[in-house]
Amino acid sequence: MVDPEIVETHTIGKEGFIVALCESLGVPEIINKALGSINGRPPDIPYGVDAIMMMVNMCDDHMPLSRLQEYYQYTDLEGLFHHPVKLEQINDDRFGGFLDLFYAAGCKKIFSQIAAKAITLYGIQVTNINFDTTSKVMWGLYETYEGTDGVIKMDFGHSKDKRNDKKQIKFGIGCANGLVVDATVLSGNKDDKTYNTDTINALDATLHNLNVDKDKFYYIADSALFSKENLDLSTQKDIKLITRIPDNVLIAKESIEEAVNRLDTLEGIEVINAKGKPIPYRILEKTCTYQEHELRLAVCYSPSLKATKKRTVDKAVKREMERIIKVSKTLSKREFACEEDANREMEKVNSREFKKLKYHDINYSLRLEERRKRGRPAKGKDRKVLGYRYFVELSPILNQEKITKAIDRACCFVLCSNDLEITGKALLREYKTQDSVEKKFQQLKSPQFVNSIFLESPQRIEAFSYLMLICILMLSLAEYVVRRGLMEDDDYIIGPRKAKMKRPTQRVIYDVFYAVMIRVICYPDRPWERSxxxxxxxxxxxxxKYLKIPEDTFIRGSNYHF
Known part of the structure; x- marks a missing residue:
């Protein structure tokens, strides 16, 4: 009979799931090997376990490093981390030292090794990678030091969080099949064009690390990729690009205008979105030359955008009308001595104020008022007319044809590739996978993940940020592999409210493990038993099963050795 006083119950399913994912990807071994070669002496707790302790906290209920002891206060530490860990060993000095070593070992290199292991372990084929950047606000008063090579800078830059008053860091992420396979922590003032140039320069090493066939590979990014420098570089390195041409580039304007004028004759196609729903498009395919580069263009018209773009154009029409009324009120109060002066002013107003009107036409007219002699006229006579005053009046006319064309233009965008063999449909289908990067940005910025970062050095911030990226890699991997397995088996899991889910999100997958509960018999004189x-x-x-994690992962204790 077991003494009830030594029996404990723990709910460590979600935490244990992150530990199990780390172990299945070999994260502890990779980190132990990289950091052990720097320090030289074995630590009391393996570096891989230090990393996992921080990542578990990131994914669950992020607390500052100084409060991790509080976070793990009521946890079966040995059962969770599969290594003897005492609560008093968990302190911020330990994790600060770990971050210093992690940075010195090359966090980017370690991330790449883990990504390569994930691709190999689960048999994932990478053909295209979607690249993009985002920013994360830094709340501390960080000094910006110049001349420190290789160290990121917390600095002001274009804030995608619309917090231009705060310093920031940036993340560059590459996704394939919704899985994070490449990531870089960047200085806060790094622009997207330079990021793309640097990424293309390093692409051969990235593709080699991920075992990607370069002949079938496409580098996909948003309009920041479109520049002569990047086109030159991709040609030099024999890399195929897919990107969007900015709307203010002449070839984009001309191509959109051509598509709008031929809208009824464009080819209609459907592209399946991330939710499996077919989205209709009309496409104009053509070839053009830009800065001595032959490009394949696909001008895409999306009818599903029409309602949204109509609201946008309607707001612009309203703003334009308000501007016309303001000018009209000012102009109508001005008095001119002769018709020539009034006509001259109409021409000035037309060229200065109304030259760029998009939605209205203007009708001008002259209003005449008699200018009579002052004073009371003689009895039985009218005041003598001395001349005339001239006033300019204008009336705006809404041009519905212009508005319709403006809405149609707004529903168009131009994609391009330096692969002249690609079809317009393939170009659109591949570019639309760019949404997968945006979803990872949402997670990266979620307050449930890591709300804010405040560490005392740029090196520690960079190291901590790479741990965040490893977490996102693992969770996106779990989502991809589980969805793939359920689709192959035509099966489902039970999600919130007992819903049957064939395509569960990573959050749903993570929360499923809340149901895991273990019983621990804490023997005072022999190893504890877990069930x-x-x-x-x-x-x-x-x-x-899909993630190749053994079912005893939550109860095996410290018998497992890295």
Whole structure:
């Protein structure tokens, strides 16, 4: 009979799931090997366990490093991390030292090794990578030091969070099949064009690391990629690009105008979005030359954007009308001595104020008022007319044809590639996968993930940021692999409100493990025994199977060695 006083129950499913993912990807071994070669002497807790302790906290309920002891206060540490860990060993000095070593070992290199292991372990084929950047606000008063090579800078820059009053860092992320396979932590003032140039320069090493066939590969990014420098570089390195041409570039303006004028004759196609829903498009395909580069263009018209763009254009029409009324009120109060002066002023106003009108036409007219002699006229006579006053009046006319064309133009965008063999449909389909990067940005900025970062050195911030990116890599990997497995088996898991889900999100997958509960018998004189307080449900078993995680991962204690 076991003494009830030595029996504990723990709910560590979500934390244990992150640990299991780390172990399946070999994260502890990779980090131990990289950091062990720097320090030289074995630590009391393996560096891989230090990293996992921080990542578990990031994914669950992020607390500052100084409060991690509080976070793990009621946790079976040995059962969770599969290594003897005492609560008093968890302190911010330990994690600060770990971040220093992690930075010195090359966090970017370690991330790349983990990404390569993930691709290989789960048999994921990478053909295209979508690249983009985002910013994260830094709330501390960081000094910006010049001349320190290789160290990121917390600095002011174009804030994608619309916080131009705060310093920031930036993240460059590359996604394939919704999975983060490449990532870089950047200085806060790094612009997207330079990021793309640097990424293209390093692309051969990235593709080699991920075992990607360069002949079939496409580098996909937003309009920041479109520049003569990047086109020159991609030609030099024999890299195929897919990007969007900015709307203010002449070839884009001309191509959109051509598509709008031929809208009824354009080819209609459908592209399946991330939710499996077909989205209609009309496409104009053509070839053009830009800065001595032959490009394949696809001018895409999206009818589904019409309602949104109509609201946008309607607001612009209203603003333009308000500007016309303001000018009209000012002009109508001005008096001119002769018709020539009034006509001259109409021409000035037309060229100065109304030259760029998009939605209205203006009708001008002259209003005449008699200018009579002052004073009371003689009895029975009218005041003598001395001349005339001239006033300019204008009336705006809404041009519905211009508005319709403006809406149609707003529904168009121009994609291009330096691969002249690609079809317009393939160009659009591949570019639309850019949404996968945006979804990772949402997670990166989520306050439930890591709300804010404040560390005392840029090196520690960079190291901490790469741990965040490893977390996103693992969670996106879990989502991809589980969805793939469920699709192959035509199966589902039970999500919130007992919903049957064939395409669960990473958040749903993570939350499923809340149901894991273990029982621990804390013997004072021999190893503790762990067992499940209730059996694992079928959804958990399916997820573990797809991710190649053994079912005893939550109860095996420290018998497992890295």
């Amino acid at each position: 499940y307080a209730r059996p694992l449900n079928e959804s958990i078993k399916k997820i573990l």
